[in-house]
Amino acid sequence: MIAVDTNILVYAHRSDSPFYSPACSIITELAEGIKPWLIPWPCIHEFFSIVTHPRIYKPPSPYLTALDQVSAWFESPSLIMISEVGEYWKILQELIRSSQIKGPMVHDARIAAICLQQGVTELYSADRDFGRFHKLKVINPLV
Numbered sequence: 001m002i003a004v005d006t007n008i009l010v011y012a013h014r015s016d017s018p019f020y021s022p023a024c025s026i027i028t029e030l031a032e033g034i035k036p037w038l039i040p041w042p043c044i045h046e047f048f049s050i051v052t053h054p055r056i057y058k059p060p061s062p063y064l065t066a067l068d069q070v071s072a073w074f075e076s077p078s079l080i081m082i083s084e085v086g087e088y089w090k091i092l093q094e095l096i097r098s099s100q101i102k103g104p105m106v107h108d109a110r111i112a113a114i115c116l117q118q119g120v121t122e123l124y125s126a127d128r129d130f131g132r133f134h135k136l137k138v139i140n141p142l143v
Contacts, residue, residue: 002030003038003082003115005125006046008141013051013061013069019126019142026124026141031076040114041083042107044070082118084110091117099132112136 004027011023030037048070051061061069073079092113095101101109112133115123123130123138130138 001036001038001080001118001120002122002124003040003118003120004030004043005111005123005127005130006043006050007126008124009039009043009047009073010050011126011142013047013066014057016057022142027073031073031079033078036078036080037076038080038082038115038118038120039073040111041081042110042114044081046107082114082120084114084117086117088113088117095133095135098134101132105129105132109133 008023008026011017011019012027014020017023048063048066050056051066051069052063054060074081092109095109095113095116096106099105099109108127108129112123112130112135116133116136121137123136124141125138126140126142130136
């Protein structure tokens with residue numbers, strides 16, 4: 001199963017992104033396909049805070065537009081939202097220890113732990129920091 005990281009969601013939403021077209025195509029293909037695709041809940045939270053942040057985008061996405069975008073993704077019958085359950089804490093601890101994670105990198109470890117715990121086989125992300133989590137296969141679909 002394929003999970004999608006925040007940056008791909010942001011690029012697919014922001015038409016001013018240089019990666020808008022390929023990211024939008026990727027999300028559309030996943031959303032219209034029959035195979036399950038996943039978004040970790042923390043990526044939705046991060047998406048919303050990034051696209052509506054006035055110091056990141058000028059102008060930022062209006063909050064109603066960002067809410068509508070997320071609602072549109074939720075209309076995909078093949079989308080599964082994933083979060084922390086079961087053995088999550090054990091997996092997160094292992095990732096933090098093995099990759100010596102601290103500070104803001106804990107957020108990426110959280111995403112990786114959720115994906116691993118939920119059986120994700122590939123994480124689509126343009127964030128190279130996920131490379132430190134060797135148990136998770138990360139693919140940058142934009143290159």
